[in-house]
Amino acid sequence: MPRVVVDVMLKPEILDPQGQAVANALPRLGVNDVASVRIGRRIEIDFTGEPDLDRAREIADKLLANPVIEDFTVHLVSADEPADARS
Protein backbone atom coordinates (compact mmCIF):
# COMPACT_ATOMS: atom_id res chain seq x y z
CA MET A 1 0.00 0.00 0.00
CA PRO A 2 1.46 3.40 -0.90
CA ARG A 3 2.29 5.76 1.91
CA VAL A 4 1.52 9.47 2.02
CA VAL A 5 4.48 11.71 2.80
CA VAL A 6 3.96 15.29 3.92
CA ASP A 7 6.97 17.59 3.85
CA VAL A 8 6.66 20.74 5.94
CA MET A 9 9.11 23.61 5.47
CA LEU A 10 9.28 27.08 6.96
CA LYS A 11 8.30 29.69 4.39
CA PRO A 12 11.35 31.21 2.69
CA GLU A 13 10.82 34.57 4.38
CA ILE A 14 10.68 33.07 7.89
CA LEU A 15 14.03 33.01 9.67
CA ASP A 16 15.22 29.47 10.43
CA PRO A 17 17.65 29.87 13.34
CA GLN A 18 17.96 26.09 13.66
CA GLY A 19 19.13 25.80 10.06
CA GLN A 20 21.49 28.71 10.57
CA ALA A 21 23.01 27.03 13.63
CA VAL A 22 23.63 23.87 11.59
CA ALA A 23 25.10 25.88 8.72
CA ASN A 24 27.40 27.67 11.15
CA ALA A 25 28.61 24.30 12.50
CA LEU A 26 29.60 22.93 9.09
CA PRO A 27 32.99 24.67 8.88
CA ARG A 28 33.96 22.70 11.98
CA LEU A 29 33.49 19.57 9.84
CA GLY A 30 35.74 21.10 7.26
CA VAL A 31 32.75 21.90 5.00
CA ASN A 32 33.09 25.40 3.64
CA ASP A 33 31.00 25.36 0.46
CA VAL A 34 27.46 25.38 1.94
CA ALA A 35 25.57 28.64 1.48
CA SER A 36 22.52 27.88 3.62
CA VAL A 37 20.70 25.13 5.49
CA ARG A 38 17.00 25.05 6.20
CA ILE A 39 15.32 22.46 8.39
CA GLY A 40 11.83 21.06 7.91
CA ARG A 41 9.81 18.06 8.92
CA ARG A 42 8.79 14.90 7.05
CA ILE A 43 5.60 13.14 8.16
CA GLU A 44 4.64 9.67 6.90
CA ILE A 45 0.98 8.72 6.96
CA ASP A 46 -0.39 5.21 6.41
CA PHE A 47 -4.12 5.07 5.79
CA THR A 48 -6.07 1.96 6.74
CA GLY A 49 -7.36 1.73 3.16
CA GLU A 50 -6.42 3.45 -0.09
CA PRO A 51 -4.31 6.54 0.53
CA ASP A 52 -6.39 9.68 0.28
CA LEU A 53 -4.31 12.65 -0.86
CA ASP A 54 -7.11 15.15 -0.37
CA ARG A 55 -7.57 13.98 3.20
CA ALA A 56 -3.81 14.15 3.73
CA ARG A 57 -3.78 17.74 2.45
CA GLU A 58 -6.56 18.58 4.90
CA ILE A 59 -4.59 17.02 7.75
CA ALA A 60 -1.51 18.95 6.70
CA ASP A 61 -3.35 22.24 6.40
CA LYS A 62 -5.22 21.92 9.71
CA LEU A 63 -2.62 20.28 11.92
CA LEU A 64 0.74 19.28 10.48
CA ALA A 65 1.67 22.70 9.13
CA ASN A 66 0.93 26.19 10.37
CA PRO A 67 0.12 28.07 7.14
CA VAL A 68 1.14 31.33 8.79
CA ILE A 69 4.79 30.29 8.83
CA GLU A 70 5.05 27.01 6.91
CA ASP A 71 4.45 25.52 3.46
CA PHE A 72 3.80 21.85 2.85
CA THR A 73 3.85 19.38 -0.03
CA VAL A 74 2.08 16.02 -0.19
CA HIS A 75 3.17 13.03 -2.26
CA LEU A 76 2.92 9.24 -2.42
CA VAL A 77 5.78 6.81 -1.95
CA SER A 78 5.83 3.03 -1.87
CA ALA A 79 5.44 1.95 1.76
CA ASP A 80 8.31 -0.53 1.53
CA GLU A 81 10.64 2.10 0.13
CA PRO A 82 13.63 2.18 2.45
CA ALA A 83 14.21 5.46 4.25
CA ASP A 84 17.50 6.00 2.46
CA ALA A 85 16.13 5.30 -1.02
CA ARG A 86 17.25 8.64 -2.28
CA SER A 87 20.87 8.26 -1.28
Add this chain to the structure above:
Amino acid sequence: MTARVGVVTFPGSLDDGDAARAVRIAGAEPVRLWHGDPELHGVDAVVLPGGFSYGDYLRCGAIARFAPVMEKIVDAAAGGLPVLGICNGFQILCEAHLLPGALTRNQHLHFRNRDQILRIEATGTAWTNTFQPGQEVLIPVKNGEGCYVADTATLDALEAEGRVVARYVGGNPNGSQRDIAAITNPAGNVVGIMPHPEHAVEALTGPSLDGLGFFTSVLKHLVGAPA
Protein backbone atom coordinates in the same frame (compact mmCIF):
# COMPACT_ATOMS: atom_id res chain seq x y z
CA MET B 1 -20.60 38.54 43.37
CA THR B 2 -17.05 37.25 43.01
CA ALA B 3 -15.95 36.83 39.42
CA ARG B 4 -15.04 33.28 38.43
CA VAL B 5 -11.94 32.99 36.26
CA GLY B 6 -11.19 29.63 34.67
CA VAL B 7 -7.61 28.35 34.40
CA VAL B 8 -7.15 25.51 31.92
CA THR B 9 -4.82 22.61 32.66
CA PHE B 10 -3.50 20.77 29.61
CA PRO B 11 -1.17 17.78 29.86
CA GLY B 12 2.16 19.58 30.24
CA SER B 13 0.81 22.86 31.60
CA LEU B 14 3.29 24.34 34.03
CA ASP B 15 1.99 27.64 35.33
CA ASP B 16 -1.65 26.76 35.93
CA GLY B 17 -1.08 26.80 39.70
CA ASP B 18 0.54 30.23 39.62
CA ALA B 19 -2.16 31.56 37.29
CA ALA B 20 -4.90 30.35 39.66
CA ARG B 21 -3.01 31.93 42.55
CA ALA B 22 -2.76 35.25 40.72
CA VAL B 23 -6.49 35.15 40.04
CA ARG B 24 -7.14 34.63 43.74
CA ILE B 25 -4.76 37.40 44.83
CA ALA B 26 -6.52 39.75 42.39
CA GLY B 27 -9.77 39.03 44.22
CA ALA B 28 -11.52 36.55 41.94
CA GLU B 29 -12.36 32.90 42.35
CA PRO B 30 -10.11 30.61 40.27
CA VAL B 31 -11.91 27.70 38.63
CA ARG B 32 -9.74 24.86 37.38
CA LEU B 33 -10.75 23.72 33.89
CA TRP B 34 -9.58 20.42 32.40
CA HIS B 35 -8.46 20.11 28.76
CA GLY B 36 -10.57 17.00 28.15
CA ASP B 37 -13.76 18.42 29.66
CA PRO B 38 -15.76 20.35 27.03
CA GLU B 39 -17.32 22.56 29.71
CA LEU B 40 -16.54 26.08 30.86
CA HIS B 41 -18.58 25.66 34.06
CA GLY B 42 -20.01 29.15 33.77
CA VAL B 43 -16.73 31.02 34.21
CA ASP B 44 -16.60 34.75 33.44
CA ALA B 45 -13.11 34.68 31.89
CA VAL B 46 -10.40 32.15 31.01
CA VAL B 47 -6.62 32.02 31.39
CA LEU B 48 -4.57 29.67 29.22
CA PRO B 49 -1.40 29.21 31.27
CA GLY B 50 2.22 28.71 30.31
CA GLY B 51 3.97 25.40 30.00
CA PHE B 52 4.52 22.75 27.38
CA SER B 53 1.06 21.46 26.47
CA TYR B 54 1.22 18.02 24.84
CA GLY B 55 5.01 18.18 25.16
CA ASP B 56 5.11 20.96 22.54
CA TYR B 57 4.95 18.12 20.02
CA LEU B 58 4.62 19.15 16.36
CA ARG B 59 4.52 22.89 17.19
CA CYS B 60 3.89 24.69 20.47
CA GLY B 61 0.13 24.84 21.02
CA ALA B 62 -0.71 22.94 17.82
CA ILE B 63 -2.28 19.95 19.54
CA ALA B 64 -3.77 21.82 22.51
CA ARG B 65 -5.84 23.76 20.02
CA PHE B 66 -7.86 20.60 19.40
CA ALA B 67 -8.54 19.88 23.09
CA PRO B 68 -12.28 19.57 23.82
CA VAL B 69 -12.22 22.59 26.15
CA MET B 70 -10.67 24.74 23.40
CA GLU B 71 -13.68 24.38 21.11
CA LYS B 72 -15.82 25.91 23.85
CA ILE B 73 -13.28 28.65 24.48
CA VAL B 74 -13.07 29.56 20.78
CA ASP B 75 -16.87 29.83 20.59
CA ALA B 76 -17.12 31.80 23.83
CA ALA B 77 -14.31 34.15 22.80
CA ALA B 78 -16.27 35.03 19.67
CA GLY B 79 -19.10 36.01 22.03
CA GLY B 80 -16.84 38.29 24.07
CA LEU B 81 -15.51 36.00 26.81
CA PRO B 82 -12.23 37.51 28.08
CA VAL B 83 -9.37 35.09 27.35
CA LEU B 84 -5.74 35.63 28.37
CA GLY B 85 -3.08 33.34 26.89
CA ILE B 86 0.28 33.48 28.65
CA CYS B 87 3.38 32.08 26.92
CA ASN B 88 2.22 28.61 25.81
CA GLY B 89 -1.31 30.01 26.11
CA PHE B 90 -0.35 32.73 23.60
CA GLN B 91 0.97 30.03 21.28
CA ILE B 92 -2.32 28.13 21.62
CA LEU B 93 -4.36 31.28 20.82
CA CYS B 94 -2.35 31.79 17.63
CA GLU B 95 -2.71 28.14 16.63
CA ALA B 96 -6.46 28.40 17.29
CA HIS B 97 -6.58 31.51 15.04
CA LEU B 98 -8.00 33.65 17.83
CA LEU B 99 -4.93 35.83 17.34
CA PRO B 100 -2.92 36.41 14.14
CA GLY B 101 0.70 35.41 13.56
CA ALA B 102 2.78 32.71 15.19
CA LEU B 103 5.44 32.20 17.86
CA THR B 104 8.66 30.63 16.62
CA ARG B 105 12.01 29.56 18.02
CA ASN B 106 13.93 32.36 19.72
CA GLN B 107 16.21 33.91 17.13
CA HIS B 108 19.35 33.19 19.16
CA LEU B 109 18.10 29.64 19.92
CA HIS B 110 18.63 30.03 23.67
CA PHE B 111 15.92 29.68 26.28
CA ARG B 112 15.59 33.10 27.87
CA ASN B 113 14.63 33.53 31.51
CA ARG B 114 14.91 37.01 32.99
CA ASP B 115 12.97 39.92 34.42
CA GLN B 116 11.83 42.04 31.50
CA ILE B 117 10.57 45.59 31.16
CA LEU B 118 7.48 45.93 28.98
CA ARG B 119 5.72 49.03 27.76
CA ILE B 120 1.93 48.70 27.86
CA GLU B 121 0.56 50.34 24.71
CA ALA B 122 -3.05 49.21 24.50
CA THR B 123 -5.07 49.89 27.64
CA GLY B 124 -8.51 49.33 26.16
CA THR B 125 -8.40 45.54 26.40
CA ALA B 126 -10.18 43.39 28.96
CA TRP B 127 -6.80 42.50 30.49
CA THR B 128 -4.94 45.86 30.52
CA ASN B 129 -7.53 48.50 31.42
CA THR B 130 -5.94 49.29 34.80
CA PHE B 131 -2.64 50.37 33.20
CA GLN B 132 -1.75 53.81 31.86
CA PRO B 133 -0.85 54.09 28.16
CA GLY B 134 2.94 53.93 27.88
CA GLN B 135 3.33 52.57 31.42
CA GLU B 136 6.42 50.42 31.90
CA VAL B 137 6.09 47.24 33.93
CA LEU B 138 8.59 44.59 35.09
CA ILE B 139 7.53 41.00 34.46
CA PRO B 140 9.47 37.73 34.10
CA VAL B 141 9.95 36.34 30.61
CA LYS B 142 10.85 32.66 30.17
CA ASN B 143 10.56 31.07 26.78
CA GLY B 144 12.34 29.11 24.09
CA GLU B 145 9.84 29.79 21.33
CA GLY B 146 8.67 33.32 21.93
CA CYS B 147 9.68 35.01 18.69
CA TYR B 148 6.52 36.64 17.37
CA VAL B 149 6.25 36.60 13.57
CA ALA B 150 3.55 37.68 11.14
CA ASP B 151 3.55 39.03 7.61
CA THR B 152 4.08 42.75 7.11
CA ALA B 153 0.42 43.43 6.35
CA THR B 154 -0.64 41.77 9.61
CA LEU B 155 1.98 43.67 11.62
CA ASP B 156 0.94 46.95 10.02
CA ALA B 157 -2.72 46.22 10.77
CA LEU B 158 -1.92 45.39 14.42
CA GLU B 159 -0.10 48.70 14.76
CA ALA B 160 -2.73 50.74 12.92
CA GLU B 161 -5.58 49.26 14.96
CA GLY B 162 -3.79 49.72 18.28
CA ARG B 163 -3.66 45.97 18.87
CA VAL B 164 -0.04 45.78 20.00
CA VAL B 165 -0.72 45.44 23.73
CA ALA B 166 2.88 45.45 24.99
CA ARG B 167 6.41 45.72 23.62
CA TYR B 168 9.78 44.68 25.02
CA VAL B 169 11.85 47.58 26.34
CA GLY B 170 15.57 47.44 27.11
CA GLY B 171 16.35 44.50 24.84
CA ASN B 172 14.24 42.09 22.85
CA PRO B 173 14.62 38.67 24.53
CA ASN B 174 13.65 36.49 21.58
CA GLY B 175 13.79 38.41 18.31
CA SER B 176 10.06 39.14 18.12
CA GLN B 177 9.18 41.35 15.17
CA ARG B 178 8.74 45.00 16.15
CA ASP B 179 9.54 44.03 19.76
CA ILE B 180 6.01 42.68 20.19
CA ALA B 181 5.38 41.01 23.55
CA ALA B 182 1.57 40.96 23.57
CA ILE B 183 -1.29 41.47 21.12
CA THR B 184 -5.09 41.48 21.18
CA ASN B 185 -7.97 40.62 18.85
CA PRO B 186 -10.08 43.40 17.30
CA ALA B 187 -12.65 43.23 20.11
CA GLY B 188 -10.01 43.46 22.85
CA ASN B 189 -11.30 40.49 24.83
CA VAL B 190 -8.58 38.04 23.73
CA VAL B 191 -5.00 38.88 24.70
CA GLY B 192 -1.85 36.82 24.18
CA ILE B 193 1.30 37.72 26.09
CA MET B 194 4.68 35.97 26.04
CA PRO B 195 6.02 37.15 29.45
CA HIS B 196 4.42 35.91 32.66
CA PRO B 197 2.29 38.40 34.65
CA GLU B 198 1.24 35.57 36.99
CA HIS B 199 4.84 35.41 38.27
CA ALA B 200 4.81 39.08 39.31
CA VAL B 201 1.99 39.27 41.83
CA GLU B 202 3.82 38.85 45.16
CA ALA B 203 6.91 40.49 46.62
CA LEU B 204 8.25 37.16 47.90
CA THR B 205 8.55 35.50 44.51
CA GLY B 206 8.27 38.18 41.83
CA PRO B 207 10.40 41.10 40.68
CA SER B 208 7.39 43.42 41.10
CA LEU B 209 3.65 43.34 41.63
CA ASP B 210 3.07 44.68 38.12
CA GLY B 211 1.56 41.44 36.83
CA LEU B 212 -1.42 41.79 39.12
CA GLY B 213 -2.76 44.57 36.88
CA PHE B 214 -3.68 42.05 34.17
CA PHE B 215 -5.88 40.13 36.57
CA THR B 216 -7.45 43.16 38.27
CA SER B 217 -8.15 44.54 34.78
CA VAL B 218 -10.38 41.62 33.88
CA LEU B 219 -12.32 42.07 37.12
CA LYS B 220 -12.84 45.73 36.30
CA HIS B 221 -13.87 44.74 32.78
CA LEU B 222 -16.40 42.22 34.10
CA VAL B 223 -17.96 44.72 36.47
CA GLY B 224 -18.45 47.11 33.59
CA ALA B 225 -19.51 44.49 31.08
CA PRO B 226 -23.20 44.11 30.27
CA ALA B 227 -24.64 40.96 31.82
